[in-house]
Amino acid sequence: MTKFRKILLTGIHGQVGNALHPRLQQLGQVIALDRKQLDLTDINAIRQAVRDIKPDLIINPAAYTAVDKAESEPALAHAINGIAPGIFAEEAARLGALLVHYSTDYVFDGNKSSPYLETDVPHPVSVYGASKLAGEQAIQASNAHHLILRTSWVYSTHGKNFLLTILRLAAQQDTLRIVADQFGAPTSSNTIADTTIAILQQWDPQHNGIYHLVNSGETNWHGFAREIILQYVQLQKQRHWQALKVQPEHVIGITTAEYPTPAHRPTNSRMLNKKIEQLTGLELPHWQTALVDTLKQL
Ligand SMILES: NC(=O)C1=CN([C@@H]2O[C@H](COP(=O)(O)OP(=O)(O)OC[C@H]3O[C@@H](n4cnc5c(N)ncnc54)[C@H](OP(=O)(O)O)[C@@H]3O)[C@@H](O)[C@H]2O)C=CC1
Ligand SMILES: Cc1cn([C@H]2C[C@H](O)[C@@H](COP(=O)(O)OP(=O)(O)O[C@H]3O[C@@H](C)C(=O)[C@@H](O)[C@H]3O)O2)c(=O)[nH]c1=O
Numbered sequence: 034m035t036k037f038r039k040i041l042l043t044g045i046h047g048q049v050g051n052a053l054h055p056r057l058q059q060l061g062q063v064i065a066l067d068r069k070q071l072d073l074t075d076i077n078a079i080r081q082a083v084r085d086i087k088p089d090l091i092i093n094p095a096a097y098t099a100v101d102k103a104e105s106e107p108a109l110a111h112a113i114n115g116i117a118p119g120i121f122a123e124e125a126a127r128l129g130a131l132l133v134h135y136s137t138d139y140v141f142d143g144n145k146s147s148p149y150l151e152t153d154v155p156h157p158v159s160v161y162g163a164s165k166l167a168g169e170q171a172i173q174a175s176n177a178h179h180l181i182l183r184t185s186w187v188y189s190t191h192g193k194n195f196l197l198t199i200l201r202l203a204a205q206q207d208t209l210r211i212v213a214d215q216f217g218a219p220t221s222s223n224t225i226a227d228t229t230i231a232i233l234q235q236w237d238p239q240h241n242g243i244y245h246l247v248n249s250g251e252t253n254w255h256g257f258a259r260e261i262i263l264q265y266v267q268l269q270k271q272r273h274w275q276a277l278k279v280q281p282e283h284v285i286g287i288t289t290a291e292y293p294t295p296a297h298r299p300t301n302s303r304m305l306n307k308k309i310e311q312l313t314g315l316e317l318p319h320w321q322t323a324l325v326d327t328l329k330q331l
């Protein structure tokens with residue numbers, strides 16, 4: 034089914050863009066632009082690219098994602114995460130195209146004691162979070178058809194992510210110290226891409242809006258790290274992977290105060306994905322299931 038004529042995709046070397054790229058071929062002709070072909074800090078270049086290509090679907094997983102570095106580069110983070118999405122939205126509106134954009138749990142302050150809903154008021158506590166919220170608001174202020182998909186703790190077999198960081202550290206050190214007081218849901222780039230395709234297959238203008246898109250269940254960063262080690266050890270023998278120095282019991286839970294970073298991170302990053310499950314009729318996989326699936330692709 035080619036539901037769309039021309040799909041403009043950004044961020045193809047990133048985690049989510051890389052997972053989307055092959056899957057999108059089933060929906061239409063994909064024109065993928067990486068940073069060299071389209072620099073999102075260049076507003077005129079964004080306008081020109083959209084006007085030249087005339088897509089009926091724009092998907093923008095490109096973003097400035099270095100959370101700590103953003104604290105010292107707020108203008109750059111804001112240009113890419115706050116301004117560029119609004120330009121895509123203005124151009125999408127001119128063409129009557131749909132804009133699919135990704136956002137983050139870090140738009141919330143984390144002070145809620147239960148999982149966040151799409152109707153909860155965002156209040157970011159980091160430069161990255163504020164820049165992503167500005168992007169959401171710019172899209173919402175436009176007349177473009179849009180889907181804003183908020184996800185969290187994204188990992189995949191490539192790129193910069195917590196899964197690969199933990200495996201790298203676990204091969205070098207015999208102890209890992211990981212914060213155990215920030216709660217959320219690790220989400221695989223495969224789940225994000227599969228769910229995006231499912232929404233697009235049945236897309237209708239009345240679906241415009243924000244959706245939380247996370248693997249189900251919850252943990253904290255320490256729980257995620259421990260599960261990575263446990264699952265790796267289980268798969269290791271049959272797959273002839275290198276041994277780790279760390280034993281699962283040597284993944285130590287610590288407090289946020291014991292791991293100081295430039296950026297503040299929310300204590301509660303949990304988000305309910307009921308709205309997107311109702312729309313797609315899908316049950317999003319549990320984070321532990323998605324993790325095994327990703328590890329098997331290493
Ligand atoms: N990673 C995570 O944990 C989470 C991510 N998200 C959101 O999900 C989306 C996808 O994230 P993810 O795939 O992990 O991100 P990545 O950091 O893996 O990829 C980001 C991509 O954006 C590109 N990019 C960065 N700056 C520019 C620029 N100036 N012009 C053009 N392209 C640029 C990068 O290009 P290059 O390859 O050249 O560097 C890269 O391909 C983003 O919107 C992010 O905010 C939400 C929650 C969690
Ligand atoms: C490597 C390491 C991290 N940590 C902590 C720091 C932090 O609180 C947590 C995760 O670290 P990271 O730097 O991977 O996380 P971070 O870069 O904050 O990840 C975020 O990225 C952006 C793009 C998002 O949108 C968020 O959803 C989230 O995925 O683990 C430790 O406690 N010990 C360690 O050895």
Ligand SMILES: [Mg+2]
Nearest residue numbers: 098099100101
């Ligand atoms: Mg990071």
